[in-house]
Amino acid sequence: MHTGDKIKMKEQSLIIKNIKSFEPKQVFECGQCFRWNVEDDGSYTGVFGENVLNVKKIKDELKIKGICKREINEVVQVYFDLDRNYDEIKNILSKVDKNIAESIKYGEGIRLLNQDLWETLISFIISANNNIPRIKKIIDTLSKKYGRPIKWQENTYYTFPTAEELKNVTVQEYREAGLGFRDKYVADAVKKVLSKEFKLEELYKIENTAILKEKLMELQGVGEKVADCVLLFSDLKRLDAFPVDVWVRRVMKELYFPDIEEKKLDKKQIQELAKKKYSNLAGIAQQYLFYWKREA
DNA sequence: ACCCAGGGTCGTC
DNA sequence: GACGACCCTGGG
Numbered sequence: 001m002h003t004g005d006k007i008k009m010k011e012q013s014l015i016i017k018n019i020k021s022f023e024p025k026q027v028f029e030c031g032q033c034f035r036w037n038v039e040d041d042g043s044y045t046g047v048f049g050e051n052v053l054n055v056k057k058i059k060d061e062l063k064i065k066g067i068c069k070r071e072i073n074e075v076v077q078v079y080f081d082l083d084r085n086y087d088e089i090k091n092i093l094s095k096v097d098k099n100i101a102e103s104i105k106y107g108e109g110i111r112l113l114n115q116d117l118w119e120t121l122i123s124f125i126i127s128a129n130n131n132i133p134r135i136k137k138i139i140d141t142l143s144k145k146y147g148r149p150i151k152w153q154e155n156t157y158y159t160f161p162t163a164e165e166l167k168n169v170t171v172q173e174y175r176e177a178g179l180g181f182r183d184k185y186v187a188d189a190v191k192k193v194l195s196k197e198f199k200l201e202e203l204y205k206i207e208n209t210a211i212l213k214e215k216l217m218e219l220q221g222v223g224e225k226v227a228d229c230v231l232l233f234s235d236l237k238r239l240d241a242f243p244v245d246v247w248v249r250r251v252m253k254e255l256y257f258p259d260i261e262e263k264k265l266d267k268k269q270i271q272e273l274a275k276k277k278y279s280n281l282a283g284i285a286q287q288y289l290f291y292w293k294r295e296a
Numbered sequence: 297a298c299c300c301a302g303g304g305t306c307g308t309c
Numbered sequence: 310g311a312c313g314a315c316c317c318t319g320g321g
Contacts, residue, residue, distance in 0.1 A: 031303060124303080131302035134318060180316025185305085223305045245303035290303080300321085309312085 009050075011152070012072035013065035021086035022062060023109020024055050030110050030291040032233045034123055034136045035143075035160070047143070049116055051075055052150050052157045067152050081112050081237075093285055096277050099255045100285055103292035110287050112233065117200055118193070119160040120234035125185050125221040127229070134178075141177045142166075163193040185221025192219065209238045224267070232283040242274045242282040251293035 024044045028036035036046035043056035045066075053066035053076075068075045077083065090108065094101040122142075127135050139160070146161035146169065167190065174183035192198035198219065206212040209231060216227040224244075231241035244252075244267050252270045253262045278285040 127302095128304040129302065129315075130304085131318075134302080137318090175316080178317070181305095181314090182316080221305065225304060229303070243303070246301085247303065294303090298321100300319105302318095304315105306314090307312105308314105309310105 009067045009069060009150075011065070012068050013063070014072045014076060016062040016064070016076075018060050019057070019062040020060075021090070021109055022057070022080070022111055023107075024057050026107050026109040026291060027080075027111050027113070030107065030287050031132070031294070032287065033113055033115060034132070034139050047150070047157045047159060048079060048113075048119075049075075050148075050150065050159055051079075052152045067150065079114055081114055084112075086111060089281055089284055093278060093281055093288070096285075100278070100288065103285075103288040106296070107288050107291040110284075110291060112237070112239075112284065112287065114235040114237060115233055116160070117203070117230070117234045117236060118163060120230050121200075121216075121219075121222075122160075122186055122189065124226045124229040124233070125189065125219075126179060126182055128182060128221060128223075128226060130180075130182075138178045145177060163190050166190045167194060182221055185219075188220040203236060209240050212236065212238065213241070228283075232286070239283040240275070240280045242271050242278075242286050244270050245290075247290050247294050248286060251289045254293075 024042075025038070028038075028044045028046070033046070035048065036044045038044055039054070041056065043054050045052070045054045050069040051066065053064055053068070053072075056063045064072065064076055066072075090104050094104055123135070123139055126138050130138075143158040143160050146165050147158040148165075150157045150159065166186075169187070169190070171183045171187045174186055179186060189198070193200060203212060203215060206215065213224075213227045213231060216222050216230055217224070222230075228241040228243035230236065231238040232243060249262065249265060249267070249270065252273070253260065253265050256273055257265055257269070274282045274285065
C-alpha cells in the first residue's frame with residue numbers, strides 16, 4: 001500500500017454569481033463522473049486531481065469551497081467547463097426537434113466536466129456491464145488503497161491512483177478490490193501506459209475523433225461504448241462522441257425507432273441518426289437524453 | 297430461493 | 310455478424 005506524504009494545501013473558496021446551466025444534482029448524477037457524493041445539505045463533495053471541493057447552489061449562486069492544488073478559480077474554470085456557452089448549445093439543440101427540446105428542459109443544468117484522462121479511462125473500463133453504485137464503490141476502494149490521502153474538515157479523501165501508484169498491483173489484488181473480470185483490463189492499461197507502449201499525452205494531438213477512438217480501443221476492455229465515454233467525459237472533450245448504452249438505446253428507440261424491436265436496433269443506426277440530427281453536439285445531446293430517461 | 301440487469305467487451309463460431 | 314460467458318451486487 002502507498003503511504004506517501006499527505007497532500008497539504010490551503011483551504012480556498014469561491015462564489016460564482018448568476019451561474020447559468022449548472023445544477024449540481026444534474027452535473028454530478030448524469031453519469032459522467034463517479035466520485036461526487038451528495039451531502040445532507042444537498043451540496044456535493046468530490047475529489048478530482050489533487051483537489052477536494054464542495055459545491056452548493058443557492059438560488060443562482062454557486063458556493064464552492066475546499067482545497068486545491070492551484071488557484072481555485074482557475075481549477076474551477078477548467079474542470080467545470082465554464083468557458084463553454086451552454087445557452088448557445090441548448091438553443092441550437094432545442095431547434096432540432098421536440099424530443100431533445102423536452103429533454104433539455106428537464107436537464108437544463110447539465111454541464112460536462114473536463115475530467116482527467118487517466119481516471120476517466122480506468123473508470124469507464126470498470127463501468128463495463130456494471131451498475132453505477134458498484135462502479136462508485138470499486139473506484140472508492142482503489143483510491144483508498146492506492147491513492148494519496150487529502151485531509152479536509154475532519155475527513156480524509158483519497159486521490160485517484162496514478163498509473164505509477166498502481167505499478168505493483170497484481171491482477172489478484174484488483175480482483176480483491178471488487179473489479180471482477182475487469183481486473184486484467186486495468187492491469188493491462190497500467191502496464192501499457194507505464195511502458196509507454198500507450199502514450200496518453202499523444203492522444204491530445206489526434207484531431208480526428210474516429211481515429212482517436214480507434215486508438216483508445218487498442219486497450220483491453222475498451223470497446224466502442226467505453227471509448228466514446230472517454231472521448232466525451234475526459235478532457236479530450238470530443239462533443240461529437242455519442243456513447244450508446246442500454247439507456248440511450250431505450251430512449252432513442254422510443255423517440256425515433258418506435259417500430260423496431262429494441263434488441264434488433266443496430267447501434268450504427270442510432271449513431272448515424274444522432275450525427276445527422278445533433279451533428280458535432282451529439283455528445284451533449286446524449287447527456288440530456290440519458291439523464292431524462294434515467295431519472296424519469 | 298431464484299432470477300435478472302447493470303453506462304459492455306471478448307473470444308468463438 | 311451473431312452468441313454466450315463473464316465478476317459481483319442489489320432489487321424484484
